[in-house]
Amino acid sequence: MGRKQRDSRKEFFETVEVRPRAILIGVQTRGQERPEVEEHLDEMAQLATTDGMDVVGRVIQGRARPDPATFLGSGKVEEVMVLAEEQKADWLLFDDELTPGQQRNLEKQAKVKVMDRTGLILDIFAMRARTREARTQVELAQHEYMLPRLTGLWTHFTRQKGGTRTRGGEGESQLEIDRRIVKARIAALKRELGRIGRQAETRLRGHDGFFRVALVGYTNAGKSSLLNALTRAGVIAEDKLFATLDATTRRWSLATGRDALLTDTVGFIRKLPHQLVASFRSTLAEAAEADLLLHVVDLSHPAWAEHMAETRSVLTEIGAGDRPEIVVFNKVDRPEAQTRLEQAQEDEPGCVPVSAASGEGLKDLRAVVEAQVAGPPREGVVHLAAQDRGRLSEIYRRVRVVKVEDDPDGGLQVTVHGPPGELVALGVAVSPLDEAPEAFQAAAYREHLPDSDIPGSSAP
Ligand SMILES: Nc1nc2c(ncn2[C@@H]2O[C@H](COP(=O)(O)OP(=O)(O)OP(=O)(O)O)[C@@H](O)[C@H]2O)c(=O)[nH]1
Numbered sequence: 114m115g116r117k118q119r120d121s122r123k124e125f126f127e128t129v130e131v132r133p134r135a136i137l138i139g140v141q142t143r144g145q146e147r148p149e150v151e152e153h154l155d156e157m158a159q160l161a162t163t164d165g166m167d168v169v170g171r172v173i174q175g176r177a178r179p180d181p182a183t184f185l186g187s188g189k190v191e192e193v194m195v196l197a198e199e200q201k202a203d204w205l206l207f208d209d210e211l212t213p214g215q216q217r218n219l220e221k222q223a224k225v226k227v228m229d230r231t232g233l234i235l236d237i238f239a240m241r242a243r244t245r246e247a248r249t250q251v252e253l254a255q256h257e258y259m260l261p262r263l264t265g266l267w268t269h270f271t272r273q274k275g276g277t278r279t280r281g282g283e284g285e286s287q288l289e290i291d292r293r294i295v296k297a298r299i300a301a302l303k304r305e306l307g308r309i310g311r312q313a314e315t316r317l318r319g320h321d322g323f324f325r326v327a328l329v330g331y332t333n334a335g336k337s338s339l340l341n342a343l344t345r346a347g348v349i350a351e352d353k354l355f356a357t358l359d360a361t362t363r364r365w366s367l368a369t370g371r372d373a374l375l376t377d378t379v380g381f382i383r384k385l386p387h388q389l390v391a392s393f394r395s396t397l398a399e400a401a402e403a404d405l406l407l408h409v410v411d412l413s414h415p416a417w418a419e420h421m422a423e424t425r426s427v428l429t430e431i432g433a434g435d436r437p438e439i440v441v442f443n444k445v446d447r448p449e450a451q452t453r454l455e456q457a458q459e460d461e462p463g464c465v466p467v468s469a470a471s472g473e474g475l476k477d478l479r480a481v482v483e484a485q486v487a488g489p490p491r492e493g494v495v496h497l498a499a500q501d502r503g504r505l506s507e508i509y510r511r512v513r514v515v516k517v518e519d520d521p522d523g524g525l526q527v528t529v530h531g532p533p534g535e536l537v538a539l540g541v542a543v544s545p546l547d548e549a550p551e552a553f554q555a556a557a558y559r560e561h562l563p564d565s566d567i568p569g570s571s572a573p
Pocket residue numbers: 330331332333334335336337338339349350351352353354355356357358378379380381443444445446447467468469470471
């Protein structure tokens with residue numbers, strides 16, 4: 114969005130920041146309670162603010178099914194137009210995805226710009242993307258979103274080519290040209306991502322031998338703050354949605370003598386655009402391939418349970434649904450979280466309450482992860498290639514060897530039994546744990562930990 118606009122009186126002296134004014138529009142379907150719809154609009158308001166807009170109004174329509182042409186019924190369109198005029202609104206922001214036709218019709222009738230939730234999220238991602246990988250991923254998602262929405266009025270494409278627009282009878286062929294340009298760009302971006310993806314795979318291979326822990330969760334849950342609190346990483350943590358778009362990995366020293374790698378990942382949100390999930394696949398691979406997920410939940414948020422469900426559904430979508438998971442209830446320093454804690458602990462046995470801000474519970478969290486790295490022991494098979502047979506003695510030193518068999522190409526198949534952390538270090542893919550780690554394990558490991566290791570943990 115163009116955030117700077119010239120003010121005529123000051124034209125030659127300065128530019129002023131003009132924040133676009135937005136009206137939020139949601140739908141209350143049958144069976145939905147009003148507070149739920151309001152909460153969803155609160156989230157839209159946060160998205161709008163993150164995108165640099167001021168929210169100047171809200172409209173909720175009670176309707177079983179959206180109007181195919183204008184999404185809202187005709188009476189509601191009128192009401193919105195009046196409000197938009199009164200409030201001098203620049204944008205109507207819809208909490209639901211609009212069809213390209215609905216968007217066009219609404220823009221024509223209401224005479225303001227119209228954007229849906231997907232468009233808004235894409236816009237924020239575009240603004241936040243810093244690395245080449247994130248920028249390429251966002252641009253791909255934007256083009257996928259744009260393709261069915263081309264109308265032949267997409268003038269900037271023709272301008273980019275240095276051509277002159279032709280109108281009227283040739284409109285359709287112009288649309289064809291635009292489509293071809295967008296499709297070609299999509300293909301180029303996919304090739305580029307393929308190249309970046311291969312580099313990322315190499316990067317991940319460099320992590321072999323480490324127990325890999327990924328922080329996952331809803332946007333603004335406190336993942337980056339936790340990474341900072343646990344490893345002093347110095348990652349940006351902000352009260353904004355999607356503060357993090359790139360995966361950051363830090364070494365995390367554990368008392369088991371075996372360090373883990375802790376990765377901070379992009380946050381999820383309700384109705385995360387599928388174009389984004391698809392194009393962020395390589396960033397999300399850090400989560401999909403982790404040995405353990407720390408599912409961070411902001412317990413001070415009224416919709417924490419919905420946030421959890423949403424996060425789990427995205428995890429399933431990216432193929433991380435079967436990864437072992439520890440639920441981390443964050444922000445317990447806040448009174449809102451305190452009042453919910455008892456119920457939440459009942460709902461999620463094995464969860465760990467923490468506060469990244471005060472340091473409370475971080476010691477327990479580390480202990481639970483250490484318990485996971487250190488045990489309970491499991492069986493796995495290590496494959497040694499012919500030239501690596503010499504590593505057998507190292508394996509004997511680290512774990513119990515159950516049996517050793519020759520394999521056809523001169524190598525060895527070594528069946529071993531040991532703690533998950535050791536198996537991972539030997540290159541064995543560890544299957545998910547059957548049970549959530551229990552609090553008593555945390556208590557047992559707690560004793561090994563020096564207080565000074567974790568900021569804030571020595572507080573009474
Ligand atoms: N009170 C309180 N605030 C916290 C705590 N942890 C994080 N926050 C605040 O919550 C906001 C979001 O924190 P982040 O660490 O950026 O959250 P994130 O999960 O990384 O968010 P995205 O990168 O946007 O997905 C920031 O304003 C933090 O200061 C906590 O334990 N207590």
